[in-house]
Amino acid sequence: MRELTPAAHEVADLASHYAPPDARHLRMNFVQSLDGAIAVNGRSKGLQSPADLRVFRTLRDVSDAVLVGAGTARQENYGPVRITPEGEAWRARTGRPPEVPLVVVSQSGGRGLDPDRLAPSTLVLTCEAGARTVDSPFERIVCGVDEVDLTAGLDELAARGYQRLTCEGGPTLFSDLLALGLVDELCLTISPLLAGGVPPLLARRPEPPAPLHLVSVLQEDDVLLTRWAVG
Helix, strand or coil: CCCCCCCCCCCCCHHHHHCCCCCCEEEEEEEEECCCCCCECCEHHHHCCHHHHHHHHHHHHCCCEEEEEHHHHHHCCCCCCCCCHHHHHHHHHCCCCCCCCEEEECCCCCCCCCCCCCCCCCEEEECHHHHHHCCCCCEEEECCCCCCCHHHHHHHHHHCCCCEEEECCCHHHHHHHHHCCCCCEEEEEEECCCCCCCCCCCCCCCCCCCCEEEEEEEEECCEEEEEEEEC
């Protein structure tokens, strides 16, 4: 058994710390309270801290695309994915495109997404049934007949050059991706709050329980920023 503190060192270059491998890689990013809630009054903002926000932005900076469920995009009032100046420099230095598109997973074909808030480059990952019923100003990637085929969807994104993805939820999408064995890493910020454990990180219990392996722990004030390899 080892004590992780007080032995510590500063991590000045977050982009290098969180840079994904040069291969297909899907990480989930969540913030939760100490008792397991991922939202306060329906929004994750009540759990965020300056440290968590920096990591949130860094994960976007180093990704090829950001994946999110339609319900989370609506609930959290998503807008364009904005890259920080540090991220712009990192992307230029590593030969990455300057723009990081948002990919919204929507069974309904993108119903309820606000074209005035989201960037024109937004992609909607949907199924044939959803694509038939809703007109959308966004380009749609159709995978699956009555439900979104997430495996085929990620294959299509990778074929388009979007191999390294950060998924920002929600719990249903996380559960689906985990059940399919598509998640490589969980970036989980532990906020020093007791908020009541609803809603939880996962919409349903994985069977069997998914094993995780600790990759790193960062700490700022009383906030813990953890990385876990899945499987």
